[in-house]
Amino acid sequence: MPVKPTRKLLLFLLLLAAALAICACARSPQAKAARFMSRGKEAMKKKEYNRASLEFLNAVQVMPRDAEAYYQLGEAYLAKGAVTPAANALFKATQIDPNHVPAQLALSTLMAGSGDLRAVDEAQKRLSAAHDREPDNPDILDVLALARFRQGKPGEAEDELEQALQKLPSHLSASVDLARIRLERKDLAGAQEVLQNAARANPQSAEAALVLGRFYLVSGKPELGEVELRRSLQIDPKNGPALLTLAEHQFDSGRTGEAERTYRQLSGLPEGTYSSLHAAFLFKTGRRDAAIAEFEALARQAPNDRAARTRLIAAYSASGRTADAESVLKVALRKNPKDTEALLQRSRMRVVSGKYSDAESDVRQVLNFKPESADAHYYLSKVYQASHSSRNEQQELTEALRYDPGFLAARVELAQLLIASRNPGAALQVMNETPKAQRNTLQALAARNWALMASGDDAAAREGVNAGLARARVPELLLQDGALKMTAKDPAGAQVSIDEALKLVPASVQAWQFLGMSYSTRKEPQKAIERLQAAIVTMPQAAGLQLLLGQWLAQTGRTTEARAAFEAARKADPKLSEADLSLAQLDMREGNKDRSRQDLAAVLAIQPQNTTARVLLGEIDQKAGDWNRAIAEYRAVLDLEQTNVVALNQLAFMLSRDKPGEAMKFAQRAGELAPDNPAIEDTLGWVYYRNGIYASAVGYLKNAVAKQGTPQRKYHLGLALLKSGRRDEGQTMLNAALSADPTLATTQGW
DSSP, rough: OOOOOOOHHHHHHHHHHHHHHHHHHHHHHHHHHEEEEEEEEHHTTTTOHHHHHHHHHHHHOTTTTHHHHHHHHHHHHHHHHHHHHHHHHHHHHHHHOOHHHHHHHHHHHHHHHHOOOOHHHHHHHHHHHHHHHHHTTTHHHHHHHHHHHTTOOHHHHHHHHHHHHHHTTTTTHHHHHHHHHHHHOOOOOHHHHHHHHHHHOOOOHHHHHHHHHHHHHHTTTTHHHHHHHHHHHHOOTTTTTOOOOOOOHHHHTHHHHHHHHHHHHHOTTTTOOTTTHHHHHHHHOOOHHHHHHHHHHHHHTTTTOOOHHHHHHHHHHHHTTTTHHHHHHHHHHOOOTOOOOHHHHHHHHHTTOHHHHHHHHHHHHHHHHHHOOOHHHHHHHHHHTTOOOOHHHHHHHHHHHHTEEEEEEHHHHHHHHHTTTTOHHHHHHHTTTTOOGGTTTTEEEEEHHHHHHTOOOOOHHHHHHHHHHHHHHOHHHHHHHHHHHTTTTTTHHHHHHHHHHHHOOOHHHHHHHHHHHHHHTTTTTHHHHHHHHHHHHOOOTTTHHHHHHHHHHHHTTOOHHHHHHHHHHHHHHHTTTTHHHHHHHHHTTTTTTTHHHHHHHHHHOOOOOOOOHHHHHHHHHHHOOOOOOOHHHHHHHHHHOOTHHHHHHEEEEEEEOOOOOHHHHHHHHHHHHHHHHHHHHHHHHHHHHHTHHHHHHHOOOHHHHHHOOOOOHHHHEEEEEETOHHHHHHHHHHHHHHHHTTTHHHHOOO
């Protein structure tokens, strides 16, 4: 018989059921997601973006069909600068809910700001649909205008922005975008009016005052600019961007004491973004010990902050405290052997100290962990650059760009390397493939100008130089201006541009090289030497300038003075291998082969892959009659650098005596790389002669003699003419050659 429940028991059961229901509800996915979302939004308010992104990521894992969760995740990623995952999250939000306007707007903003016209077109479509749903939303009109502008429709963009400002005059981003468009049209007054109106419409906006202040600074009105910056700081005394702009302005104005106080205030902001800037300022102004002390304190305060560690290592390295930098990295790698940043930093230091195999080992470890790391491939290119292995350097730069097409430094260095290897067409193609968003940067513009000049397209290069100089009179563009003026036979005008560059960078070897060319064009090389000597008096530790002086003196036959300059360069920088190479060449010229070998051995002990040193060793062996040893050196060079024209040419000539068939491939490759070089045409003709192909031999040898008719080349041509049946011509040519150098009959006949 069932027991009748008491009143207390019934009450207990009811309470228990309610509690269980509440627990079940609390365990539901919706409740979990709501808690994650709440914590994420709270973290966003506190600017704790890493924690916020983790909370929102938990939310989307619990509710994978919640568009709002993906939108908030995208916003968190954007806040911490992670653009690619932000775009992915926002795209997912719009897939789940195409009518989620904030997600569409955020995603379209990223698309409209990209350099991909297809993405811009897609942004315009998305924004047009969002505008249909919310026609009064000024944010949509603002980003829609940006898309129109990117599509090459500035008129339509301006109309969209004016509509946005009519709807909401205080909309600051619309004002900024409208001012930018007017600046592009060179309407300075119009841009100023827009920003002044924005500041009036937002009297309590620190951002509006900052934007107007920056505009005044760049438009040549520094007093007005500073007034607006200080007004921005009155509204928000902890406005980091305003403090940074003011500090930079004070420093540029020569007010170092004021700048330091502002940098100190900036570094003390609680968010930590600017914490290292006062230390950086101290370092820049020569107070290195005080700067390093601050960098050390910052690294101790945040032992897991890799950026703080990187800054400390850079400061140690720049101050010559290599052991301290190595100690920091040793601790980091003991703690985490897979710390790729530490491995790359150690690799860079090992390159500087000449430990190339160790440096390569570090980068290889990084590539083992991250085979698609563009940074690792770039650092590996630096290892090969230092060890003079240009073929491998080119390969690694190409890999860096394959994994990151936006890696501008790698792109520019690859173009420079291709130009140096006599392939300007490929260099121009590399620069033409620069992402659209980077094409107008001064760095990309200057690199493309060099490629155009090397390709012989001076008209296009002149357009690029003029466009760059209109924006900033930086040294590289000034040197390009000087080079183009020299090509246009205006050496005086060229010197004006080069002198302007030298005022900005007095120790620039490149600038001095251009100055030397300008004097040589006017047949006044001694004036260039005298100017360089005077400059070195004020910069005796400038090893590069000492080296250049030695090269100029050697060219004019002043070998004793040249030797002194090369030795001064080596003393200023004991790791400057070019000084040892130059001394080796001087010794070769003076017939001192043993001392030349010693110089080259010193280079190869540090840089075993230095192809220039190995070529010189080959030449010493060749002149000494040790052809087997010379051939081995030239083969070693080509193992490291397949496009080394000197090694290809010399190897082809030497092999033609006993292995004419093998010699042919080297001679033809040299001819492909330097088709107009008379020395290479002579070798190619001689190799054809040794292979019994006399008609082709005559053609190449005639070209070589016409360009530079040395006795050896005339002798080769005479022999080829005889073999091809043209006896009278051949004998005449042989007689002329033997009259100039009778030894040819015994050294060249074979």
